[in-house]
Amino acid sequence: MSVMTYKEAIKEGMSIRMRENSNIIMFGEDVGEFGGVFGVTKGMIDEFGSERILDTPISETAIVGSAIGAATTGLRPIAEIMYCDFVTVAMDQLANQAAKMRFMFGGKISLPMVVRMACGAGASAAAQHAQSTEAWLTHVPGLKIVFPSTPQDALGLMLSAIDDDNPVVYMDHKMLYTSKGNVSSFEPIPLGKGDIKREGKDVTVIATGKMVHEALKAADTMKNESVDVEVLDPRTLFPLDKELISKSVNKTNKVVIITEENRRGAYSESISSFINEELFDMLDAPVMRIGALNTPVPFAPVLEKLYIPNAQDIINNIRKIV
Template sequence: MRTMTYAEAIREGMRIKMNEDPNVLIFGEDVGAFGGCFGVTAGLFDEFGEKRVRDTPISEGVIVGCAVGAAATGLRPIAELMFIDFLTVGMDQLVNQAAKMRYMFGGKITLPMVVRLPGGAGVQAAAQHSQSLEAWITHVPGLKVVYPSTPQDALGLMLGAIEDDNPVMFVEHKLLYAVTGEVEDDVKPIPLGVADIKRSGTDVTVIATGKMVHDALKAAELLSKEGIEVEVIDPRSLYPLDKETIFKSLQKTNRVVIVTEENKRGGYGGEISALISENYFDYLDAPIIRVGALDTPIPFSPTLESYVIPNEKDIVNAVKEII
């Protein structure tokens, strides 16, 4: 085992695949000599050169469109957008081209592209740089969406994402970049659609994504002191979703809390809730509770931002409510 940060793990995943396959390349705003807005691509420009680590104009439509064209013609591009918020500028190329092209060509072409999307709040980046828009992209048929919470998962999922022959949206929470964790020396690609049980428990299942996985684990430790044992599940892959792991946990605990940082209204947490209600309603001993951000743009003020975003106390209260 070795220890690395979440950012280093993402970079290591890209480096491994770039060494294995000359068709893998990276492009985005300031990903070259500068090393990326959050330093994730640092050193790759020196290692692989400007042809494979390319700076782009400040145009997300161009970045996503270039990834679509490159993937359709045989390359395996990794496109970095500085913030998931800016995906709104490239949504036509993503939703109407990347997501549809393989289907409309009857499977005769592949679209092996990864779009890296730093998301989430907590760094006082205000309303236009702090959103959690994963529900938007999981809604679109033809796109796969992953959201790692640990360095181990970040590296394994990056390997799996680059190998996939479909467009993969790789969501990264900005507050996790500096988080350290153990990573296996010989990391294997993590198949998309396989969840991970981060903590076993018997009383309540907490399904959490991204940074909220860490908040859920903190909440579980607090609740354990009161005799309540929480099982924490990290889907890791939002689409495809590992329904089997979720349903097996539900059969054991009979209670579910779903925690995401996105605005609760219309969020992906509601999709998970609906899947459980439609398929395993008889196993529920209490209503499903969703924990999410308030329905408001993310404030710049640190005090207001922390008020809007859920935390371990909100999770503790939700668990106690259904216990």
């Protein structure tokens, strides 16, 4: 067993596969000599060389477009978008090209590409560098979306993302980069398999990314009120582990969903709709849904703290239905 930070686990997952397969390359803004703006790729250019770790111009369209071209010709690229906010610049390439090419070619072409991007608020990075863009990405058929919350999941999901023959968007929360955790397995975690981070019997809290840790805090607090909270981390937003969610809801009969996205139009709505449409008979209370305020991300720390959902929001919603 190893203790790793979240960003070390991401790097280790990429490095494991790059050692095994010379067709895997990585590129993005400042990923080479500088080691990435968050230090995730630090030292990788020393191991793999400048022909496999490439710095790009500041052009997200070029980054994702190059990944598509590389993937269709036999390479397995990992393309980094420095902040998930900037994926909007490359949405034509990602949503209209990468996501649709295999379908439009009748399955005769593969696109084994990973697009990595840092997301989330908490660092006073303001409105253009701190969003959570899951809803935009999960809306697009043809993309797989992963969002790890722990070092173990970060490593295992990266291995599976690189192995997949379809475009995979790998979202990592920048405020988790220095968080540490045990890594006991260096094996892939299958896409579409969620995880129960804490067993409980009274209410299911479905949480993604950094919000998993807020859910665990809330669960500890609610234990003092004799409420046993189950914390479920989907890990893969699409494909979604509906079987695991069904088992948990069948056990607890109550659900709170928390994501860091703006609440309006969030991916949490899709999860809520699935539960209401397919698991309605299991419910003893309405599905509660928590998200960020419907504003751009504030720069001022005191306002940003107000904007981001937290453990207390989860506690308040649990109290409403238990």
